[in-house]
Amino acid sequence: RAQNPGSGEGPNVTRDGAEARAGAESGEQKDWAIGDCPPIAGDVKRLSVEPIYTRNHPSVVCCVRYSPDGKYLGTGCNQNAIVFDASTGDLVHRFQMECKEAVDLYIRAIAFSPDGAYMAAGMEDKTIKLYDMATKGETHVFSGHSMDIYSLDYSKDGRYILSGSGDCTLRLWETKTATTKLVLGNVDSGPLDGVTSVSFSPDGTNILAGSLDKVMRIWDTETGKLVNAFRGHEDSVHSVSYSPDGNSLISGSLDKTLKLWDVRSGGLT
Numbered sequence: 001r002a003q004n005p006g007s008g009e010g011p012n013v014t015r016d017g018a019e020a021r022a023g024a025e026s027g028e029q030k031d032w033a034i035g036d037c038p039p040i041a042g043d044v045k046r047l048s049v050e051p052i053y054t055r056n057h058p059s060v061v062c063c064v065r066y067s068p069d070g071k072y073l074g075t076g077c078n079q080n081a082i083v084f085d086a087s088t089g090d091l092v093h094r095f096q097m098e099c100k101e102a103v104d105l106y107i108r109a110i111a112f113s114p115d116g117a118y119m120a121a122g123m124e125d126k127t128i129k130l131y132d133m134a135t136k137g138e139t140h141v142f143s144g145h146s147m148d149i150y151s152l153d154y155s156k157d158g159r160y161i162l163s164g165s166g167d168c169t170l171r172l173w174e175t176k177t178a179t180t181k182l183v184l185g186n187v188d189s190g191p192l193d194g195v196t197s198v199s200f201s202p203d204g205t206n207i208l209a210g211s212l213d214k215v216m217r218i219w220d221t222e223t224g225k226l227v228n229a230f231r232g233h234e235d236s237v238h239s240v241s242y243s244p245d246g247n248s249l250i251s252g253s254l255d256k257t258l259k260l261w262d263v264r265s266g267g268l269t
Helices: none
Strands: 063-066 072-077 080-085 091-096 107-112 118-123 128-132 138-142 149-154 160-165 170-174 179-184 195-200 206-211 216-220 226-230 237-242 248-253 258-262
Touching (some): 072 118, 080 107, 080 118, 118 149, 160 195, 170 206, 206 237
Parallel strands (some): 107 149
Antiparallel strands (some): 080 091, 107 118, 206 216, 248 258
């Protein structure tokens, strides 16, 4: 569902998507209802949305990400991390993993440094590789996780990379030395299953993670102390994100729900 900027009252959609109503038109101001739902009675405007470009990959695309400046578009697939020019779709570089055998080596997470000078790739072989966008060379390999890397995030100051893994832990890495500053997660406080999604808070003081154990947790970036745990999903949490002001967070789950949480109160909004 999308609303045209500058429009008046937005479209209303029932919970099951069976009905929709587009607001009244006035001049150039229009409301639009977009969705996959049964036929809708009445005069409803529909948009035909076409991709700007399509780029084929050698295998399933596991992850996509823009560089912070919007210059690059990075993707991860089997044995390849690929960077395109975001505006034209032209290939910038293909970082191909060296495999001695014909085995799968999926890249499930990528993250760009704040200045777009580096790209990190989280590998199925339990490592994170850091690439220099100028030289197109590999600068560091981060080793320490004991299972696949599921998620990555870069701190806004570029000093740290945050990783979540199937080994039920998060690691905070120093980018210059490829060393571990913090290992987060234990059998007492969790996560008790794979870490699917990680994020720094906007001010960088906290670390957020969603897990297959249905719980979201927040840690202090400096001390590694567990600050809060958010319980309420009925199935694994696959995606989490902070609001721009850091006061709220959202979570998406296999239980088919999105939840909005108040970070300060620790509850649903």
